[in-house]
Amino acid sequence: MGALPKLKADEIEAFYAALAKANPDPRGELQYVNAYTLLVAVVLSAQATDVSVNKATEPLFKIVDTPQKMLKLGEAKLKGYIKTIGLYNTKAKNVIELSRILIEKFGGEVPGDRETLQTLPGVGRKTANVVTNIAFGQSTIAVDTHIFRVGNRTGLAPGKDVLAVELALEKRTPEKYKRNAHHWLILHGRYVCKARKPECPRCVVSEICAFPAKTVLGGVPPKTANKTARSRKTT
Numbered sequence: 001m002g003a004l005p006k007l008k009a010d011e012i013e014a015f016y017a018a019l020a021k022a023n024p025d026p027r028g029e030l031q032y033v034n035a036y037t038l039l040v041a042v043v044l045s046a047q048a049t050d051v052s053v054n055k056a057t058e059p060l061f062k063i064v065d066t067p068q069k070m071l072k073l074g075e076a077k078l079k080g081y082i083k084t085i086g087l088y089n090t091k092a093k094n095v096i097e098l099s100r101i102l103i104e105k106f107g108g109e110v111p112g113d114r115e116t117l118q119t120l121p122g123v124g125r126k127t128a129n130v131v132t133n134i135a136f137g138q139s140t141i142a143v144d145t146h147i148f149r150v151g152n153r154t155g156l157a158p159g160k161d162v163l164a165v166e167l168a169l170e171k172r173t174p175e176k177y178k179r180n181a182h183h184w185l186i187l188h189g190r191y192v193c194k195a196r197k198p199e200c201p202r203c204v205v206s207e208i209c210a211f212p213a214k215t216v217l218g219g220v221p222p223k224t225a226n227k228t229a230r231s232r233k234t235t
Helices: 009-022 035-044 050-063 067-073 075-082 088-106 125-134 145-154 162-172 175-191 222-233
Strands: none
Touching: 009 175, 035 050, 035 088, 035 125, 050 075, 067 075, 067 088, 075 088, 125 162, 125 175, 145 162, 145 175, 162 175
């Protein structure tokens, strides 16, 4: 099967406009109380669900919301809070070490640039992008498996790997949509454009999407289903 066609500029505009109309104020699903706890939550979320991380961090963040408090808690007790999360031993070590570095090198504050964040243990480009976007309001776009799939499947930003998709999204996403693009795309991939069976009949961008194997509802193609749904609303 050949490569999917890329969406054109007017289609990309319509794509984001539809997502924005459906969800004007998108939010990430990880729970946090400040930039530090956001950083910790994102580090813990590697190869884990937001739901599982939130269950672990809800009691943790009630007593720990600074790197100083995390060091006082210690690695052993931290493991007790996060032991239900995959790779918790490694993640606990990383959280303790990054907390120490934040105190020693940054006065206990989370740095606001991607390159510096990536020098911290357990922090890769995706984590740094999430933190700079949510905590510091930057127009970075973190690409996970959901966004990688959406970018390729829809024709929005095809790429052979996550970095290629990220760079394509940065280039092809209109400036006015960049701030929220990460949230729109990850939520769309998580709840609508699913890996095994995308829910195309209820997708707000199905008529724009370049995916040739769209799922159907009762044998009705998504485009027809969408028109039928709109006609029902007006009758």
